[in-house]
Amino acid sequence: MPGHHGRPVAHPHPSHSHRPLGLITALVLSLTAAGAALWAWQGGTSGTDPGTQLLAEMEAAAQGRTVPTHAFGGSLTVVQGNGPMNVVAEGVPSRACVQVGWRLAKQGTIIVNGTLPQRLSAAKLSDLCSGDDATLTWIPDQ
Numbered sequence: 001m002p003g004h005h006g007r008p009v010a011h012p013h014p015s016h017s018h019r020p021l022g023l024i025t026a027l028v029l030s031l032t033a034a035g036a037a038l039w040a041w042q043g044g045t046s047g048t049d050p051g052t053q054l055l056a057e058m059e060a061a062a063q064g065r066t067v068p069t070h071a072f073g074g075s076l077t078v079v080q081g082n083g084p085m086n087v088v089a090e091g092v093p094s095r096a097c098v099q100v101g102w103r104l105a106k107q108g109t110i111i112v113n114g115t116l117p118q119r120l121s122a123a124k125l126s127d128l129c130s131g132d133d134a135t136l137t138w139i140p141d142q
Contacts, residue, residue, distance in 0.1 A: 051096040054089060055103055061087045062140045072096060087138045097129030097136055098122070104138045111137040 053071035060066070061078050062085065070076040074091025092100070101110045105120050112128035113135050128134075 051099040054092065054096055055100045058087050058089060058100065058104065058136075058138055059107075062138070084139050084142065087140070089136045089138075090133075092129075092134045092136050093132045094126075094129045094134065097134040098125050101125050101129065101136055104136075108138055108140040111139070 050071040057067055057070050057076055061076055064078075066078055067076055070089050070092075072091060072093055074089060076090075077088050079086040079088060089100075097112065101112060102120075102122065102125055104110055105125075109116070110120065110125075112125065115128055117124050117128065129136075
């Protein structure tokens, strides 16, 4: 048959360039180390979401480690009278109030702007936290 060869024709394979694995590994490790050093040099928390930082500050305050001002610049106090301990954060923006309030509600009782919600839901918490100057009070479970 014209144009038909009796056996398959072998096509040459292109040569594969192999990147030195050691060089790539060294580059990745050095970039990781540089990032970790920068993070540590900046204090380790500067890139942290302020809402997450406020949550950590309120939890620390409940354990006796208080700071006078929280991540958003408002006051953070612990009130201990004859009853249970109250951790109070003033000047909390709405979004952080909802975020932190929701997380702390799983570990105790939440009061927002003086209101203790009977049934806590995301919608109720969002309504209570409206405005950018909320007062969030947390009464940790004992």
